[in-house]
Amino acid sequence: MDKKVPRSNIIETEIPMGTVHPAALEPYRVRFFVEDEIVQEAEITIGVNHRGIERIMEGLPVEKANALTEKICGICSNSHIWNSCRTAEMGLGIEIPQRALYIRVIMGELERLHSHFLYLAHGCEVLSHETFSMRVFYLREIVMELLAMIGGNRVQYGCSVLGGVRPRCDLDEAKLLRLKNDMDAVEEGLTGFVERFLADSVVQSRITGIGVLPQKQAIELAVTGPTLRATGVARDLRTTMFEYDEFDFNVITQPDGDVKSNLVMRALESFESIRIIRQAIANIPEGKVVNRDWEMVDTDISESYIEVPRGTLYHSYALESGRVRHCIIRTPSMANIGAMQYACIGDQITDAQLCIVQCDPCFTCTDRAIEIIRR
Amino acid sequence: MGIKSFSRARAIHVMLVYTGGCNGCDIEIVNSILSPRFDAEQYNVFLTWNPREADVLVVTGPVTHLNRKPLEAIYEAIPNPKLVVAAGSCALMGGVYKNCYGDIPSEEIEGPVENIIPVNAKVPGCAVRPQDVLAGVVSLLPTLLDAD
Numbered sequence: 001m002d003k004k005v006p007r008s009n010i011i012e013t014e015i016p017m018g019t020v021h022p023a024a025l026e027p028y029r030v031r032f033f034v035e036d037e038i039v040q041e042a043e044i045t046i047g048v049n050h051r052g053i054e055r056i057m058e059g060l061p062v063e064k065a066n067a068l069t070e071k072i073c074g075i076c077s078n079s080h081i082w083n084s085c086r087t088a089e090m091g092l093g094i095e096i097p098q099r100a101l102y103i104r105v106i107m108g109e110l111e112r113l114h115s116h117f118l119y120l121a122h123g124c125e126v127l128s129h130e131t132f133s134m135r136v137f138y139l140r141e142i143v144m145e146l147l148a149m150i151g152g153n154r155v156q157y158g159c160s161v162l163g164g165v166r167p168r169c170d171l172d173e174a175k176l177l178r179l180k181n182d183m184d185a186v187e188e189g190l191t192g193f194v195e196r197f198l199a200d201s202v203v204q205s206r207i208t209g210i211g212v213l214p215q216k217q218a219i220e221l222a223v224t225g226p227t228l229r230a231t232g233v234a235r236d237l238r239t240t241m242f243e244y245d246e247f248d249f250n251v252i253t254q255p256d257g258d259v260k261s262n263l264v265m266r267a268l269e270s271f272e273s274i275r276i277i278r279q280a281i282a283n284i285p286e287g288k289v290v291n292r293d294w295e296m297v298d299t300d301i302s303e304s305y306i307e308v309p310r311g312t313l314y315h316s317y318a319l320e321s322g323r324v325r326h327c328i329i330r331t332p333s334m335a336n337i338g339a340m341q342y343a344c345i346g347d348q349i350t351d352a353q354l355c356i357v358q359c360d361p362c363f364t365c366t367d368r369a370i371e372i373i374r375r
Numbered sequence: 376m377g378i379k380s381f382s383r384a385r386a387i388h389v390m391l392v393y394t395g396g397c398n399g400c401d402i403e404i405v406n407s408i409l410s411p412r413f414d415a416e417q418y419n420v421f422l423t424w425n426p427r428e429a430d431v432l433v434v435t436g437p438v439t440h441l442n443r444k445p446l447e448a449i450y451e452a453i454p455n456p457k458l459v460v461a462a463g464s465c466a467l468m469g470g471v472y473k474n475c476y477g478d479i480p481s482e483e484i485e486g487p488v489e490n491i492i493p494v495n496a497k498v499p500g501c502a503v504r505p506q507d508v509l510a511g512v513v514s515l516l517p518t519l520l521d522a523d
Contacts, residue, residue: 019442020392025391025402025405026401027394027395027445048441051395056472074399074400077397133409134410156399156501364396364397
């Protein structure tokens with residue numbers, strides 16, 4: 001595939017979108033430089049959402065800071081608290097009970113399901129196919145109610161604590177049975193959706209070959225997560241995480257890097273998540289869910305990477321008399337902004353928003369670094 | 376009931392503005408209005424993204440510094456009568472972000488929403504439950520319909 005070259009010197013029209021725009025729920029600003037309705041260059045500006053969460057975490061007791069990381073993002077809140085606890089556990093050398101690891105994996109995969117369903121629904125909505133969008137939203141409600149059943153809240157569950165999971169999130173027989181039955185329902189619904197989605201020739205012609213991100217470019221832009229796997233690179237951090245050692249799953253890839261690849265990629269990955277949850281339900285070990293037997297010591301900066309629905313999430317901080325110091329968080333959407341800008345180039349302006357949405361943007365997580373210029 | 380109220384009662388349009396929270400309330404609200412499970416359309420409540428069409432403005436998030444002007448502009452653009460629902464603890468009191476620098480007030484957060492535009496109904500929760508948002512919007516309907 002030829003390399004697409006951004007051309008900013010011969011610009012005919014500039015079309016700004018944002019900061020509040022109907023197709024993108026979150027506030028961000030994007031400028032399209034357009035010539036003959038073809039986007040020549042796109043420029044995404046973030047920083048509208050900046051709240052300074054790393055600054056708030058600085059100096060907080062580590063338990064409080066863990067709870068606060070949930071407020072970074074309302075979509076992948078469990079991933080943040082999971083990774084934040086994991087960072088402290090790595091630094092302090094806390095041993096986590098096997099049952100707690102299984103519950104964390106179940107929560108992580110449920111979250112991946114709801115995030116991918118949100119992506120599919122939002123993608124269909126931007127495609128203006130309301131029926132598909134509604135069907136996926138309806139399916140997503142099953143997953144949301146499962147998350148509410150385990151965590152007690154529909155969005156921020158606070159599942160992980162230092163040394164395991166909250167006792168409230170322990171799974172008894174009835175909960176496991178409901179989880180098992182609902183996974184069957186979700187799989188059935190998703191299969192129906194994917195079959196109809198792939199058979200719909202109108203939708204397929206609308207999304208095939210749109211917003212292409214070539215593999216070479218994706219690697220060059222350091223794209224992460226499903227957006228990278230949709231260009232054919234089989235790179236999934238779950239294969240290296242010790243939590244997933246006992247689970248059998250495939251790393252899904254798609255060849256083209258266009259909108260179709262991205263949508264199909266997320267749908268197929270959801271089936272793998274269902275598979276992992278089923279294995280976890282079948283093999284969940286007995287025992288306690290939280291290990292309280294550890295001591296707080298000062299640590300050096302410890303860091304942890306996990307695979308979250310959108311890609312690689314990085315947390316790092318040091319502990320100083322039980323408080324968080326030098327906190328750095330890097331969310332996957334930060335890496336994918338380059339992909340969003342690149343995917344727009346060479347497509348019609350009408351497809352530009354679709355090209356951005358195909359990279360699954362979450363600007364809420366991303367907006368944490370800001371440069372304040374005082375005049 | 377005037378002809379305006381008569382027609383308005385059949386199509387209440389809700390606009391959602393998101394001013395920098397954690398995205399949780401935002402998606403819950405889009406779900407409650409959009410998704411078939413909670414189905415706001417059974418109460419003749421529809422989601423719109425055009426402030427000129429809107430009757431009710433739902434605001435989520437603590438208003439960050441850069442979001443203040445867009446929020447004011449959107450509020451100005453809505454025709455009278457207009458009502459505002461502040462949803463979520465960030466919109467009500469700034470949430471966890473408001474006092475992020477200890478005693479020194481944060482320069483990033485302009486909220487709560489009350490500081491910027493008048494608020495008619497408050498929906499608490501972190502994150503808000505879709506049922507509560509529906510109840511909040513529906514509780515405003517008499518005020519809206521008696522307006523003219």
